[in-house]
Amino acid sequence: MPPANRDAVGELYSQHHSWVVTLLRSRLGNREQALDLAQDTFVRLLRSELPAPLREPRAYLATIAGRLCLQHFRRQALERAYLESLARLEPAQQPSEETRLMVLEALDAVGQVLDGLGSRVREVFLLSQLDGLTYAQIGEQLGLTVNVVQKAMLKAYRHCYAEVYGA
Structure with missing residues (x-):
């Protein structure tokens, strides 16, 4: 510094x-x-x-x-x-208790990574990864084109990779 x-x-x-x-x-x-x-x-x-x-x-x-x-x-x-x-x-x-603490630490780490995403990108990512929706379903639910959903997912993957691997 x-x-x-x-x-x-x-x-x-x-x-x-x-x-x-x-x-x-x-x-x-x-x-x-x-x-x-x-x-x-x-x-x-x-x-x-x-x-x-x-x-x-x-x-x-x-x-x-x-x-x-x-x-x-x-x-x-x-x-x-x-x-x-x-x-x-x-x-x-x-x-x-040890497992609970480890899970809470892992959830916190995931939350911190997700905090670095914009709200729409985060929502697209969570709908895909947690809810298992297809890109077409996400697009329909959020009023986005499949192309926009794909770009949001690419952005989310790149962000997560950079946060985890420092690249």
């Missing part, structure tokens, strides 16, 4: 950290989670190149924090759905 970027993020942190925490706390209703996501916001800045100069730093920070907040809510919903499905199992079929 270039020192200039580190210095710029340090300055943003000192000037806006408490504002980001307040913003996130209003959305999450929990100070500890707000502190965690605020920290993640600035870590994300450290790992990226800041557009220079930032004319509206709070808008930029709010966008990053908002995206992290949405990811957090999606992860919570995914975890809730998994735990609800486990609650319907007979006690003898319940996985061990």
Whole structure:
């Protein structure tokens, strides 16, 4: 990371950290989670190149924090759905705590990869992979041509490959 970027993020942190925490706390209703996501916001800045100069730093920070907040809510919903499905199992079929944690970590990893897709591409991908719909069925359901569905699937596959294999 270039020192200039580190210095710029340090300055943003000192000037806006408490504002980001307040913003996130209003959305999450929990100070500890707000502190965690605020920290993640600035870590994300450290790992990226800041557009220079930032004319509206709070808008930029709010966008990053908002995206992290949405990811957090999606992860919570995914975890809730998994735990609800486990609650319907007979006690003898319940996985061990270790297995539950491994599944939740895997679901979180998949969720993070899917978060990187645009909403339409993600929807096309999930309809194909989870619901088993054909491209024609997806196109009909979403009002898209088969060609558009194919392009969305190609984009999703490329994104998933790049996220998993770093290519």
